[in-house]
Amino acid sequence: MKYRRLGKTNVNVSVVGLGTWQYGGEWGMDFTQLEVDQILHQAKTEGINLIDTAECYGDHLSERFIGDFFSRDNREDWIVATKFGHHFHGNFERTRHWSADEVLTQLDASLKSLKTDYIDVYQAHSCSNDEFQNDELWTMLDKQKQAGKIKHLAISLKDNDDPFQTEKASEVGADAIQVVYNRLDRAPEEAIYPAAIQQDLGVLARVPLASGYLSGKYKPGATFESNDVRSKHDQNQTERVLNMVEEIARHEVPEGVNMASWALAWCLKHEAVTTVIPGCKSPEQVIANARAADLELVANDHPQSR
Template identity: 70%
Template sequence: MKYRRLGKTNLDISVIGIGTWQYGGEWGKDFGQYEVDAILNKANEKGINFLDTAECYGDHLSESLIGDYLSRNNREDWIVATKFGHHFHGNFERTRHWSANDVLKQLDASLKALSTDYIDLYQAHSCTDEEFNNDELWTMLDKQVEKGKIRNLGISLRSNGESYQTDHASDVNAGAIQVVYNRLDRKPEENIFPSSQNQNLGVLARVPLASGYLSGKYKPGATFSADDVRSKHDSEETAILLKQVEEIHKNEVPEGVPMATWALAWVLKHPAVTAVIPGCKTPEQVELNAKAAQLAEDNHPQSLK
């Protein structure tokens, strides 16, 4: 495994992380504790130390599954990131809660669910610019950093096309951002990445496999079942994406390299990116994802010697 310093934070994180939205039960599968344990055990075995979750992946459900594991294993082995700003109300339904008092309650609930005294990276979750511009909120969060409940602040961006929150990340003492970035969506390269590099912000790339389109499993003409979120995508756009993927596989992916592994490594090669956080449903997926660390270039500016 490779490790990089997450921007201006003091966190040395594995370049491959574990995304955990699926543990909240919204993706067609309910995870048992034994399944999460197996995934995290495999991650630990492969040197992965970074977990990304949120209070609204289920009603703190993903956090609770992770917390149960952490309570029985060495908390210090893990860098845990979670998020704030929402309450879960069933499948893909949320209400937004951004007052300082509401977020403090969310923080305490997350600490309890995660069975920990501190959160390594606490991220504003897909907030609007109006919600972001809240001095009372960020002042409260700074106080929680001083108290030791939070070690670092971050921003999980709502949009790839606007850089306002990235541009003002340092103003609210955020040391990292999270953004959608993959071979099919390179929008962050235009404004978000340059702003991040200018401020020495860590960058976490989510959806690195483009919702599975870059997994190598799907050919042009593929269809998706009604319970698959991709079935809700525009059919013409899906057809265009699958054609793009076919061309990428033909022209860019080295022979013998799984496309998913290549796609993760492709993201990691950008000098602004610190780590990728693909979702993992099985220990086998964790193992395949971990192999991407070896494909990424060793001379990355954030790589640790």
């Protein structure tokens, strides 16, 4: 595994992290604690130290799985990133909660679920620009940093082509951003990444496998069960994407290289990107994802490391 500094912090994260939306039950599978434990154990074996989760992956369900694992592992070995701003009511059903008091309640619920007394990276979860401009919220969060409940603040961007929140990140005390970025969606390169580089923000690239389409597992004509979020995607668009993936596999992925590993390494070659946070459903997928760090596309240190 390789590691990069998360923006201007003193935190070194593995270039491949672990996304955990799937534990909330919206990706076609309901997980058991044993299955989660096996995935997290394999991640640790591979040198992965970053877990990305959220308050609304289930009603703190993903966080509870992770917290239960921590009760049998060393919490200090992990960098935990979770999020605030939403409440889960059922699969694909959320309400938004952005007042300072509501977020403080969410923070305490996340700490309880994760069985920890601090969160390494606490992220505003896909907030609108209006929700973002809330001095009372950021003041409250700064007080929680001073109290030790939060180590670092970050912004998980709602849009991957609007640089407003990235440009304002340092003003609200954020050290990192999270954004959708993959071989099929390069929008952040235009304005978001330059703003992140200018402020020395860490960048967590989410959906680096384009919702699994860049894993190489799915061919044109693939369909998904109703409890899988991909069943909500426009089917015509899904078909176009899968045809594009076949072309990429044919012309860009080196022979003998796992497509998922290549797709993650492709993201990591951009100088702004600190880490990728793919989801996975098995220890075998963890191993394949971790292999991305071995590819020549991936530098060992963040280009801005000092």
